Amino acid sequence: MGYRRDPFMPNEWYHCYNRGVDKRTVFESAYDYERFLEALYLCNDIKPKRSHVWHRNAHQEIMESARHSRLVSIAAYCLMPTHFHLLVREASQGGISTFMHKLGTAYTMYFNTKSERVGNLFVKPFRSKRISSDGHFLHLPNYIHLNPAELFEPEWKRGVISSIASLEISLKEYRYSSLSEYRGIKRIEGVILDAEAVDVFRSTDFSLRSAINDAAEYYRDLVW
Secondary structure (H helix, E strand, O other): OOOOOOOOOOOOEEEEEEEEHHHOOOOOOHHHHHHHHHHHHHOOOOOOOOHHHHHHOOHHHHHOOOOOOOOEEEEEEEEOOOEEEEEEEEOOOOHHHHHHHHHHHHHHHHHHHHHOOOOOOEOOOOEEEEOOOHHHHOOHHHHHHOOOHHHHOOOHHHOOOOOHHHHHHHHHHOOOEOHHHHOOOOOHHHHHOOHHHHHHHOOOOOOHHHHHHHHHHHHHOOOO
16 A cells, blocks of 8 residues: 655544545455454554464454554544545554555455455555644544445435435444444454544544534545
């Protein structure tokens, strides 16, 4: 997923995101999503990724495997069929670039092997936005967790929503984001997140009605 020239600032949160080349689907099955979640956990380690852990263990065993020091703190995530979003902060020097490179390489190797393809899977370099606005800071997890809205209400960013109540239920039931942890639901995937960071951001409750307009505006300005 490529390294970038400008270093990331210490103690700053970044919205990092990327999509498949040619806007292709990168998660084709439940197992693909699960594999990427495992990569979010295993690749967040200052030690080299351990391929043998993937080949020998089931999902729960992988998520319970020991790690060394983390490269980044992950406060929120969301996986979509063609792209993903992360809210991260460096936990070690150069951590974000190293983590994103490991993550992209690990998942691409898996995807290319199972699909019998070669070449890049994700656009290079990955995109990032420093969260410097106080107005966006505590709300960024909400914006990230709103991404699956396009699967259920494709026109939501234009303010066209057929049922906001149904949309809220669908978002809360979406398996491939960290919204469950923000709602206090314990899952094995909770180990991906920095619990202390989640506590900070969770001080702002998820309110779909109040977040949706701000989130739509935020994504209109996002550079892909």
